[in-house]
Amino acid sequence: MTISSTELQIGPPSGDPSDGGLVLAAQAGDRAALAALYRKYAPIVHGVLLTKLGREDAEDLTQEVFLKAMSVIGDLREPMAFGAWLLVAARRRATDLARSDSAARSRAITAAKPESQPAPGGFDPEDVLVAIRELPEAYRETLILRLVEGLPGPVIADRTGMTHGSVRTNLTRGMQLLREKLGIETGSQTASRSSEVKR
Amino acid sequence: MNTHTSQQPPDHTNPDDSYLWSGTGTPDPLVVSLEESLSSHKLAKHELGDAPPQRASTWRRTRWFIWSGSMAAAIVLAWITLYWGAPRHPSSIWTLSPGNGVADISTVAPSTVDGESGRLVRTISTAPASFTTASIADAATVRIEASSTVRLFEPLQPLDKSTSSTAPTSGTELELAEGSVYIGTNEHGPGIGVRTPSGSATMHIQPGSAALIRIPAGDASSSGGIELKNGMIGIALPSFASTESRFRLAPGMSCPITRTSKGITIGTPRPAAASEMLSAALAFFDSQMEAPNSDPATRRDSLGKVLAIAGPHEDRLLWNLMHRTDEAGRKQIIGYLRTRSKSIGSLDDDALIRLDPDEMNAWWR
Numbered sequence: 001m002t003i004s005s006t007e008l009q010i011g012p013p014s015g016d017p018s019d020g021g022l023v024l025a026a027q028a029g030d031r032a033a034l035a036a037l038y039r040k041y042a043p044i045v046h047g048v049l050l051t052k053l054g055r056e057d058a059e060d061l062t063q064e065v066f067l068k069a070m071s072v073i074g075d076l077r078e079p080m081a082f083g084a085w086l087l088v089a090a091r092r093r094a095t096d097l098a099r100s101d102s103a104a105r106s107r108a109i110t111a112a113k114p115e116s117q118p119a120p121g122g123f124d125p126e127d128v129l130v131a132i133r134e135l136p137e138a139y140r141e142t143l144i145l146r147l148v149e150g151l152p153g154p155v156i157a158d159r160t161g162m163t164h165g166s167v168r169t170n171l172t173r174g175m176q177l178l179r180e181k182l183g184i185e186t187g188s189q190t191a192s193r194s195s196e197v198k199r
Numbered sequence: 200m201n202t203h204t205s206q207q208p209p210d211h212t213n214p215d216d217s218y219l220w221s222g223t224g225t226p227d228p229l230v231v232s233l234e235e236s237l238s239s240h241k242l243a244k245h246e247l248g249d250a251p252p253q254r255a256s257t258w259r260r261t262r263w264f265i266w267s268g269s270m271a272a273a274i275v276l277a278w279i280t281l282y283w284g285a286p287r288h289p290s291s292i293w294t295l296s297p298g299n300g301v302a303d304i305s306t307v308a309p310s311t312v313d314g315e316s317g318r319l320v321r322t323i324s325t326a327p328a329s330f331t332t333a334s335i336a337d338a339a340t341v342r343i344e345a346s347s348t349v350r351l352f353e354p355l356q357p358l359d360k361s362t363s364s365t366a367p368t369s370g371t372e373l374e375l376a377e378g379s380v381y382i383g384t385n386e387h388g389p390g391i392g393v394r395t396p397s398g399s400a401t402m403h404i405q406p407g408s409a410a411l412i413r414i415p416a417g418d419a420s421s422s423g424g425i426e427l428k429n430g431m432i433g434i435a436l437p438s439f440a441s442t443e444s445r446f447r448l449a450p451g452m453s454c455p456i457t458r459t460s461k462g463i464t465i466g467t468p469r470p471a472a473a474s475e476m477l478s479a480a481l482a483f484f485d486s487q488m489e490a491p492n493s494d495p496a497t498r499r500d501s502l503g504k505v506l507a508i509a510g511p512h513e514d515r516l517l518w519n520l521m522h523r524t525d526e527a528g529r530k531q532i533i534g535y536l537r538t539r540s541k542s543i544g545s546l547d548d549d550a551l552i553r554l555d556p557d558e559m560n561a562w563w564r
Contacts, residue, residue, distance in 0.1 A: 021383040024342055028296060028334040038247035046242035055240050062242060074297075123236035146219070147230070148237045153220040172216050175230070184229060 019082045027073055038066055041086055043149040044159050048090040050148060051133060051140045052098040065093045084161030091141075123182075131181040139174030142167055293321065293351050296332045319353035325378070338371045339391040340383045347378020352392075379413035390471075402454060468519045480504045488523055495527070502528050511540035518563055526552060 025033035045066050049058035069089040076085050132143050145151045151159070157167045217224035218231075325331055327346050334340040343349050352372040372392035373380070382402060384391055391402055393412055402410060454468045466485045469477065484501040487493045502524060509516055517536065521529050529552045536543055543551065543562055550558040 020381075024332070024340050024381060024383045027342070028294070028332045028340045030340075035247045042244075042247075043242050050240065058240075059243060063244070063247065066247070122232055125236050125240055128233060128236060129240070147233045148240050150222075150234065150238075150241060152222045168216070168220055171219050175216075175219055178233075179229065 023073070023076065023082050026070065027076070034070060037070075037082070038063075041083065041159060042066060043151060044083070044087060044145065045090045047145040047149045047151075048087065048141055049094045049097075050129070050144050051137070052094040055129075057097075061093075061097065065090055068093065081161065083159045087160050128178075128182070131178060134181065135174055135177050138170050139177060142170035143174045143178065146171055293333050293335055293353070295323070296334075297329070321351050322348065323351065324348045335371055338385055341373060341391075342381040344379045344381070347380060348376040349378075349380060350374040350376070375412055375414060377414055379411060382410045382412060467516070467523055469516050470513065474508070477505070477508045480508050484520075485523075498524075498528065499531060502531055506532065506535050511536055511542070514542050514562075518559070521551070521554065521559070529554070 019037075022033045022037050026037055042062055046058055046062040049061055049065065053061065066086075069086055076082060128147075129144075132140055132147075135143070142156060145156050145160075146153065153167045153171055154164060156162070157164045160167075216227075218227045323331060323333065323343055325343050325345050325347050330345055331343045332340065333343060333349075333351055341349070341351075350373065352374070371390075372394065374394040376395075382391060382393070384402065393402055395412070395414055454466065467481050469481055473481070480501070484505050487498045487501045502520070505520065506517075511517075517532055521532055524532070533543070533548050533551055537548070546558050546562055547555075551562065
């Protein structure tokens with residue numbers, strides 16, 4: 001096969017290529033690489049946990065879930081698939097935690113409600129999260145990553161291994177459903193409608 | 200997280216969702232309000248600290264201490280037994296860690312002194328369902344994939360100098376006999392020398408990237424080339440010495456893997472001992488060649504700088520440059536050589552500019 005110079009100009013089809021080296025280094029026990037992966041992926045893990053757990057639990061457990069996943073990183077055969085692999089691990093862990101201590105978790109979520117203060121945007125964050133948690137899972141996770149963690153759609157796609165189209169669909173459709181749940185019919189009716197939030 | 204199938208198709212053309220999608224464009228008031236409201240729930244701790252506090256009970260902790268103490272004592276006893284009972288072999292600075300299948304580490308042969316180079320070497324063979332990671336701090340990390348055989352050379356002088364009259368070669372090096380390896384190198388490290396039955400090269404791989412070196416199973420003479428696997432660059436080594444391939448790495452040549460506006464790509468092969476100035480000029484040249492809308496005058500200037508720094512006698516570099524530039528650039532290279540060197544002698548300029556394989560091969564030889 002003769003290789004033309006144009007054939008050399010190739011780029012990765014999906015995923016973040018920089019993960020490859022970091023994962024290899026992390027698999028070899030490089031703590032700096034582990035820290036870099038944490039900085040990059042902690043919001044993803046936190047967002048997934050937040051879909052099933054209360055705010056404090058999600059914050060406390062993010063590192064634990066990440067380190068648990070890292071303890072078996074040697075099993076990851078394709079370093080480029082790290083984001084998707086971590087997402088599955090985080091989702092499974094969140095489900096286990098929520099199931100194993102569901103009563104306490106729900107108490108934690110409920111208990112947070114009376115203490116929550118009116119947020120800058122005019123919505124009660126706990127009410128919004130309750131509404132998001134009632135959405136289908138795909139919308140739930142994507143919306144939390146966008147609205148809570150502040151990750152733009154393209155970044156969500158790169159870090160979760162999803163296509164841009166899928167993320168955009170989840171955001172658009174999820175937002176439509178969230179509007180309905182919050183009792184808002186159009187985008188122009190915003191914070192002023194917070195008093196009409198459905199429980 | 201899959202796309203949720205909905206009856207309503209997404210409206211990707213709706214300009215109103217640009218803020219929701221990427222945080223750009225006209226802010227959607229509802230999205231902004233939600234972002235502000237939920238900001239208190241955002242992850243606060245972005246740095247990886249120490250391991251989370253143990254939640255075990257006192258009895259569990261006590262049991263853990265007893266168990267771990269016993270294990271530590273057993274390990275120390277076993278180590279002492281092995282240390283005094285085992286034959287002496289020189290130590291290695293390669294650190295090995297098992298992948299799937301701890302038992303496969305046992306197939307690592309003890310370090311020996313390579314008769315040819317006088318350097319310490321260890322042979323590692325992985326089983327069909329396992330892999331092993333070998334690393335040298337500050338130099339390289341190598342993941343040896345399943346069903347592979349690799350010889351790891353020490354970057355040190357031979358411990359027993361009396362065993363070899365050959366001067367040791369500096370640098371980290373591995374020899375891949377079969378299978379495949381992924382390689383990552385340290386940003387400021389010396390790179391890593393890679394040898395296969397069909398060629399050798401020194402590789403410098405940018406941080407965040409990994410190179411796949413693979414020897415195809417079966418017919419070793421089958422054509423190889425650059426291949427893309429999961430977003431990483433792979434180099435099938437049989438192409439290194441192939442006269443059919445434009446991409447060759449001869450001994451003493453180095454090939455960086457760089458990231459450009461088009462993604463990860465292979466930089467121009469250059470002498471392994473290229474000066475910093477030449478490397479910088481080549482990096483600029485590569486970026487201009489890969490840029491989709493680069494200015495032709497800037498491209499010519501970048502090539503001119505490479506030629507001026509490299510000089511007319513870096514034939515292998517100039518040969519590679521021919522394949523990485525356009526027709527105008529090739530004329531520039533040939534014109535430069537004609538006035539300063541006899542290396543292309545009686546070869547036909549027009550054929551070289553057309554990249555005629557026979558003429559290019561003749562030049563290479």
